[in-house]
Amino acid sequence: MISERQFLRAYDASAFDRVSVTVDVVLLSVADGGLHALVHRRAEHPCRDKWALPGGFVQLAESLDAAAARVLRDKAGLEDVFVEQLYTFGEPCRDPRTRVISVGYYALVDITRFEQAHAAREDVISAQIVVPWKGERGGAVQLFGDQKQTLDVAFDHAEIIGAAVKRIRGKLGYAPIGFEFLPKRFTLLDLRQVHEAVLGRRLNKDSFRRTVLASGLVRATGQRERAVDHRPAELFRFNRKEARA
């Protein structure tokens, strides 16, 4: 274990006109009517014991997208995930060690894969927890744990999470990204609840239904949900071909 002071000295010595570039991934999912982001507790300086996004340095021969995929594979055990670049954060002092520019990404998974990622890497990273995002207050992103406990977030990662949420909120209106939060088969209620969770407000049941059916983005499977104590809803699939057109 080395001190933060030692860290700073070691990094400063190698700093010239080149900088380090990292990729930080906001892994998002929807559960219990809210958005959740995956964070882990940092085991080392700097920001030790604070909560941080999974991330890693970009390798020399590796594209940014590849780095994001690698981070998801190594730190969350996930492959073939919907992932897109978000924004690049480059304030000179965002990392106390040296100049580190972070290219933010966001990834969207259904709750099953999210739980897998949550459980997968307890050996490598000390802990990973689910953090519901409750909205902004005074311009700053607020993260809450189970009992509305404010999280102590490392670096500028709260800002990155906030930017990710803002981005998918906007994108939900014109891009078929809600499906990424759902399993292969889902009911229209599931889809609407995803949208409500992302947007943070209730949506009209019938309008949502009509809009989605008219969009051609979903295809009925003929199957129905099971083990419900009411009329079972039909199960739909995401119509990826239509989404491209």
Place this chain on the structure above:
Amino acid sequence: MISERQFLRAYDASAFDRVSVTVDVVLLSVADGGLHALVHRRAEHPCRDKWALPGGFVQLAESLDAAAARVLRDKAGLEDVFVEQLYTFGEPCRDPRTRVISVGYYALVDITRFEQAHAAREDVISAQIVVPWKGERGGAVQLFGDQKQTLDVAFDHAEIIGAAVKRIRGKLGYAPIGFEFLPKRFTLLDLRQVHEAVLGRRLNKDSFRRTVLASGLVRATGQRERAVDHRPAELFRFNRKEARA
């Protein structure tokens, strides 16, 4: 003058796990019913004589936004410009010298300032020309000069320009960015022509008028345009206060 070969050797020698980060700015304006981007002819290797975006390396103690503002000041003679981060381009071989990651920015100015930027720096950069953007063909961005001459664009800068155009096209629908292309006072025809140029299609005259007036984003000045051989239109101003709300 040194050769491309010398360049590669010099840069390879200093390459380890850190990378260079540049900022490239797509300076856009609207004229003659089309979007124009500012590019200059590179005087040095690599990509000598090809057309490139104004850009520069990010300094160690400088934020990304500050780097973009510096590039605009030094290479285009512009200050206080609307500028926003676009996307970060990081393919390993996008620069033949070494690993260079480029944070793309876009800046929007009215045609007067664009002409200023065009004329300002002929001493430093060999030439700067206006490039109308005509649309995509086969997925790749096509750049045309005066006589539909396809430009030979340096690095992946055609991709960056294409991304900028796509971004402002989408953003025009929900953000007040069309005003950035206009002088302080403008007619509603001016504003509509800006929107048409950006979107690449005609808009309904009356609907546009009603929508804009109802948005509260413009404030009538009471003045009218002059020296036109028809009924003069009223001059409006961008209502920045309303835009924030």
Place this chain on the structure above:
DNA sequence: ACACTTAGATGCTCCATACATATATGTAGT
């Protein structure tokens, strides 16, 4: 058989935009 719950369909209203028409206000020509 009946109550209960949610799914799913249908009709109506409201609002924003596209489209059409009418009027206003300047210049230019006679």
Place this chain on the structure above:
DNA sequence: ACTACATATATGTATGGAGCATCTAAGTGT
């Protein structure tokens, strides 16, 4: 001064999507 012309500006109408209410369908539990 009058008229032709061009564009600005205003108003009316149709269309389509979203919100809202109501009705029927199809399961479970008593």
